[in-house]
Amino acid sequence: MACRIAAPDSVFLFVGANQRPIKTQKFAGQCSTGFNGFAWDPLLRQGTKQNKFLVHSRKSRTVQAVAVPAVSSAADGAEYRKQLAESYGFRQIGEDLPDDVTLKQVIDTLPKEVFEIDDAKAWKSVLTSAASYALGLLMISKAPWFLLPFAWAWTGTAVTGFFVIGHDCAHKSFSKNKLVEDIVGTLAFLPLIYPYEPWRFKHDRHHAKTNMLVEDTAWLPVDKEEFDSSPLLRKAIIYGYGPFRPWMSIAHWWLAHFSLKKFRPNEVQRVKISLACVFAFMGIGWPLIIYKAGVVGWIKYWLMPWLGYHFWMSTFTMVHHTAPHIPFKPSEEWNAAQAQLNGTVHCDYPRWIEILCHNINVHIPHHISSRIPSYNLPAAHRSIQENWGKYLNEATWNWRLMRTIMTVCHVYDKEQNYVPFDQLAPEDSQPVAFLKRVMPDYA
Template sequence: MTLSFVKPQDSGTTLEVSSNFRLRDILRTLPKEVFLKNRRKAWTSVVINVLLVCLGYASIAFSPWFLLPFAWIFTGTALTGFFVIGHDCGHRSFANRRWVNDLLGHAMMLPLIYPFHSWRLLHNHHHAHTNKMDEDNAWQPLKPEFYDSLNLLGQWVYQLVRGRFWWVGSIGHWALLHFNWNRFEGKKREQVRFSVLLVLGFAAIVFPTLIATTGIWGFVKFWLMPWMVYHFWMSTFTLVHHTYADIPFKPEAEWNEAMAQLAGSVHCDYPSWVEFLCHDINVHIPHHVSTAIPSYNLRLAHRSIKENWGEYVREYTFSWSLMKQITDECHLYDPEKCYESFGNHHAKEK
């Protein structure tokens, strides 16, 4: 049995692979050093990131009003770096000791009000079922029949987050999925409860203190606006990582793990300052091939994947035209064309 996939960046060509193609076939081609943890590199990234976030907050405090947007963008992007370090901790690729990963992961995600354990568990589910229809929990397109069953408000909200307001999509994901510990069982439920109560306790102390000392405007200036920039990057990274007009979501019977991680993941080049502040999270294909690869080894792993599996590799450059194409076309699930736009769907309904 073979599986067919559209060749990246060449919509007229398809690639066929055996259904027996496995991730281990890709892993065997990677150099061993990409899996090695480097304590100096890991902790240096933490120290630099903390200093940059402090610099960002100082710039917010002392900037005149007309420079505040630049200070917010810088600080929010640096806070995204906090999340990426927590992301490595969640995958246990930051440190060898689990308690170190858990402690640092919670510390990095606290300012973002993100419960570490619930994110870790849900994100691992995304990795286990990447681009598998009805299972993946990251930007899975709605099926047309489900979309039609929504009321007008539900359809309008979905149109917003799949359209020009994609940048608020991760806020809904954060709010709706990460604070309900009852969706987990056993030890996982206790871990999630701890993380949720920790961030709620943090917010209950920090937010009133911030408002009492700086006023409502201080809350908006020092926390809300950088947090919104962080969610802009979260939404953008996660949408672009697995979304393009010819990247399929497959039903379980047709899904192949290796092809989903290799050809269903996207490498996107961003401005170098964004990549630096966000610890190369944009180098995404090797991360999906193996979550054990630390962020500082992703570029080496990507070069190896390009050398050995280049025909499957998708590489794009972040731009308005890229986001416009994704938000204009990639709306509803279509088993044959991958995606159907809202316009085409509503035209058929008339």
């Protein structure tokens, strides 16, 4: 069922069984029989169940609203998605991909040349990252204290490029020589203290199970039972998925990659080699930095750029797969094409970030096929736009997008996708309230 709720100066549209409000204005109303009163927050509450439009608002003005049945149409759907996209900070929210479309059908529409490995372009990316990282270290050494944050931001972004190179190696899209890929991938990850093989094994599962509830290895919604299990854990989760979310990949790095028990028996030997390389780098590299520049130098030259890298690692990953309208589904309901095409977000960042990070945010084609090298992702994305454009979720980075993710996309709910912390535990959700006060709300 679809209905329109009309007010003197506003029109609201709700569509389908999981009807969602679109207008982002504070509003309170009374509807005819079968509808409950509701109030409006500046950032819309996603996925409100039918007949349950109860949302708290500090200052609401009451007007009379009339529920008018509306006939669902393609035009209504397009307008709904347009207004929803504006509310969330998206450029476009795509239509649902039909159930009968397969991932192979999508892959078959891509030009063959986007899968071709070009050694010159691959090694050019290595040169770009090495040069930009060296420049960043030089900037740190020369910058006065008040310019150090800019030098750290540049260097952290540059070292993220090393991660993307290792990422291509892990997906076998860097070189036709697999030994070269393993060596380059291991070396590229060393400045990040990331063990290459453990990360590769975990990341392969992310691609195989993208947006699959429980099985995905990246940015899952919070489990309701875990959230309710203890007050202390609840508080930690609220901080972790709230104000600390741009650095939550540090927890993932530590918890997921250093325990042999987390890997299959046939993976353990390669995991041990990667861990030995990482510990050797720490045991040799860190003492050398401290010997030459002291503990303060270790903080300046390694720790701060490393935190910059984790900022990008966290924010890139959550933007790629986290939005109020993108569902995580149990394995029995999961559809590969829908998860990879509909469930992955393309986000445009400033050009210098894309250059230093080798197109990692041109992410939809990467999830359609991880064998596409990073330098071919823009061409692949243009092809996908031509053939499947109406199904794509696309954004240009903006504050409203980040605000939506950090203040709305929290606890899993089958019908609503996400329930915000401050709806479930308002007394513990001061960190979320703080983010709502201080984060800009503009796209």
